[in-house]
Each structure stands twice: as structure tokens, then as C-alpha cells.
Amino acid sequence: MTAVRYTVTAEAAGAVLAALRRCDGQLTWNQARRLMHELRLGVNGIVCIDEGRRVQAGDVLEVRQRPFPPVPGDEDVRILWLDALVVVAAKPAGMLSVRHPGDRDWSEERKRQQPSLEESLGRLIRRREGGSGAVERRGGRPSGARTQRGLAAPGGVAATDSGLLAVHRIDRETSGILVFARTEESQQFLIHQFAAHTVLRRYLCVVPGQMSMQTLRSRQVRDRGDGLRGSTDDQSVEGLDMVTHVKPLRRFEGYTELECRLETGRTNQIRIQLSELGYPLCGDVKYRGPFGGAVVEDTSGAPGLALHAAELGFRHPGTKEQLSWQLPWPSGMLRWLDRLSRGQ
The missing domain is CATH 3.10.290.10 (RNA-binding S4 domain)
Incomplete structure (x- = not known):
């Protein structure tokens, strides 16, 4: 390549x-x-x-020299859970979670060329519900969940067909699980859980070298000196705290597959913290080592950014049950990991 x-x-x-x-x-x-x-x-x-x-x-x-993979569209999105209050979905790599506010007035044709997850989900939900307004649980059953049919929003107010409200985001380059709210009350209920750090967010990633179990604590800076976000251990620096719990899952020749559990969820958090340690993610073209240090060349052959939001868990805003969803690596990444495991 x-x-x-x-x-x-x-x-x-x-x-x-x-x-x-x-x-x-x-x-x-x-x-x-x-x-x-x-x-x-x-x-x-x-x-x-x-x-x-x-x-x-x-x-x-x-x-x-050769074309990039095609732009992901509606057919690449999976709905994992759908009811009157929330929708949980699997986002493909290469798709925005939510379109930038300044781009929302684009023509429908231009948006469809590179749709956001929010836009694709709106269309998929309308197809599923057939415009009838009837809402029921759809998709796979999450851990700890009982089937809920006809779940109404608080106060009896149903979500509109296109009423998806953002709760969190993951990078365009990252694949994995996200949740959107369908009512303002549900959105606030979920946002409060994220703010309290009670939401389960487990990511998978692959880095060069051999890394041990540890907790990464640093403070995010908006511009490390080259226009990119960065991090520092200096607690006197103004910025947001970043905490990531890292555990090795598998070791390959020259690489480690990691599980990263987010305690905080800052923009590019995992990519920044691991890169600053000298372990930039395989397939990451943006963060390739600590700022001011030597660039760590990527010879992994990863088909994209090796970062995947593999598990998401939260209390449901209606039932108050603790639910969770898990999603394996995308197929292209699984094939690449198989090659790594065989030393190829």
C-alpha cells in the first residue's frame, strides 16, 4: 500500500x-x-x-496508488437495539458519528455522499417503523435485558422519526458501538451517566511492542504545538483529565492487542495517551509518537486504524436496568489479526 x-x-x-x-x-x-x-x-x-x-x-x-475502501453507507450500519427511548448501533470505520453543526445545511445529495451515523440511523429507523409511529424493541438482545415492547417515553411523549439526540461520539476512523437518545429526557439521563463515569466503555486496539497492564493518567492539552491535541503529566497545566485502564489481551511477534477501559472520554484519548508513551496505534496516520520525539513508523499493514469500541453498557433511561452490548472486531481487522498471530 x-x-x-x-x-x-x-x-x-x-x-x-x-x-x-x-x-x-x-x-x-x-x-x-x-x-x-x-x-x-x-x-x-x-x-x-x-x-x-x-x-x-x-x-x-x-x-x-490504489483506491481507498469505498465510503460506508446505510447498508454498513447495524442497529443493535431500538426502542422509544434509545437506539444502539454499530458504526463502521470511516463514518462520522454526528455531522458538524456547520455542515448541517448541506444538500441532501451532498450528505448522502458521505453520511453520518446519525443520518443513516434516521433512515434505517424510518424503514423499520414504516412511518407508523409504532415502536418496539428491535435487534439483538443485550446482556441483562428483558424484552420491552411498546416502551413509551416519559410523560407519554414518543420520539419522532428523525429525533436522534447525540450522547457521545467516537472518531470517524474508529469502528464500534454508540448510543443515541430519542427523547430529551433520555439524552439527559444518559449524559449524566457519562459525566459520572458509570458507563462501561471497553475498546480494543493494537500497538507495536510489548505493553504491560497499567492505568494511564494525564491531562489533555488542546494544542501540543503542532495543531494536534496532546497530553501532559504536569497537573499545573490547564486541561481535562484523561484516565484509561489498559490490559494486554494477546501478544504477537512485535505487537500487543490491548483492552482499554475508559474512565474519562476525551477526544482521541486512547490514541493520544498511547502515542505519547511511544506505543502509537497500528494504522494511525495522525499520532505516531510523542510530540517532539522520533516518529514511530507503522509497518503493521493494518487495513485501518486498529481501534474498536467493543463494548458499551449503561442504565436504560426507561427501565433503569443495566444493559450492555458487545461487538467483535470488523472482519477486515480479524483477518489482519489472524495474519499477525501467524507472524505474517
Whole structure:
């Protein structure tokens, strides 16, 4: 997978094709557009097909000889649980959790080119419920759950067909489980659990080297000096606390598969903390080692970012039961892990 990568500087930031031309220095507009049309241009490891996409300092532009995987769509999304109050879904890698507020006025055609999980779920839910307004539990049964049919929202107010309310997000490059609320009361009930750190969030990832069990504690900084978020052990620095509990699951020749349980859930938390320790995630083109230190080259051959939200658990806002869902690695990652286990 031969590729040329450019890290966007503050001077090059802006519209993606203009940024690419500034970074490359030789590409014409037609050549840049052709790369996008042929699905050979990516941003942070994900294919980019929108000329209006804006990139910022620290983003990584990537030009490949072969096309990126196609853009994920509605058919790549799975609903794991659906009732009147919440929907739990499996997000594919390469899909936004929620569209940026500044992009919500895009045309429907432009949105469908690279849909967010929120938008895809809205369409899938409408198809399932057939526009009838009837709501019942759908999908696989989570741990500790009893079947709930006709579960009504508090006060008898039902969620609208498109009334999905964000509770949390995971990176575009990351696959795994998310929950959306369908009423404002449910949203607040779930947000309070996240704030109290009572939500179970278990991730899987793979890093180079051999790593031991430990708890990572640091403070997030918004700009570590190159436009990217970073972390520091200096508690006098203003920033949000980050706590991640790390446990090795499997050891391969030169690599370790880790379980990461989030106590806090800051943007890019796992990627930042492990990278700052010198263990950048396989397939991560953005965080490749501690800021100011040597870049850790990625020779793993990972098909994408090796980070997966594998388990999510919370108290249901209606029944108050503790529920949880688990999801294995995506198939492409499983094939790659099998090759690692055989030393290939």
C-alpha cells in the first residue's frame, strides 16, 4: 500500500484540494481533482470525496496508488437495539458519528455522499417503523435485558422519526458501538451517566511492542504545538483529565492487542495517551509518537486504524436496568489479526 503523506500545517489549512496543492507544490487542480475522483485521496486514513471538506493543522493528507475502501453507507450500519427511548448501533470505520453543526445545511445529495451515523440511523429507523409511529424493541438482545415492547417515553411523549439526540461520539476512523437518545429526557439521563463515569466503555486496539497492564493518567492539552491535541503529566497545566485502564489481551511477534477501559472520554484519548508513551496505534496516520520525539513508523499493514469500541453498557433511561452490548472486531481487522498471530 504505497502512499505519500503530508501533515497539514497552519499555513496550508483550508479546503482539502487547495491544502493538498500547497503541501505537494506541484499538483495542478485537475490532477488533484482526479485523485479525489479515483478515491485515491484520504484525510487521516479515510477516503475523501468532498471538495468542500476543510482540513486543519495536524490533519494528514494521504495519496495512494490504489483506491481507498469505498465510503460506508446505510447498508454498513447495524442497529443493535431500538426502542422509544434509545437506539444502539454499530458504526463502521470511516463514518462520522454526528455531522458538524456547520455542515448541517448541506444538500441532501451532498450528505448522502458521505453520511453520518446519525443520518443513516434516521433512515434505517424510518424503514423499520414504516412511518407508523409504532415502536418496539428491535435487534439483538443485550446482556441483562428483558424484552420491552411498546416502551413509551416519559410523560407519554414518543420520539419522532428523525429525533436522534447525540450522547457521545467516537472518531470517524474508529469502528464500534454508540448510543443515541430519542427523547430529551433520555439524552439527559444518559449524559449524566457519562459525566459520572458509570458507563462501561471497553475498546480494543493494537500497538507495536510489548505493553504491560497499567492505568494511564494525564491531562489533555488542546494544542501540543503542532495543531494536534496532546497530553501532559504536569497537573499545573490547564486541561481535562484523561484516565484509561489498559490490559494486554494477546501478544504477537512485535505487537500487543490491548483492552482499554475508559474512565474519562476525551477526544482521541486512547490514541493520544498511547502515542505519547511511544506505543502509537497500528494504522494511525495522525499520532505516531510523542510530540517532539522520533516518529514511530507503522509497518503493521493494518487495513485501518486498529481501534474498536467493543463494548458499551449503561442504565436504560426507561427501565433503569443495566444493559450492555458487545461487538467483535470488523472482519477486515480479524483477518489482519489472524495474519499477525501467524507472524505474517
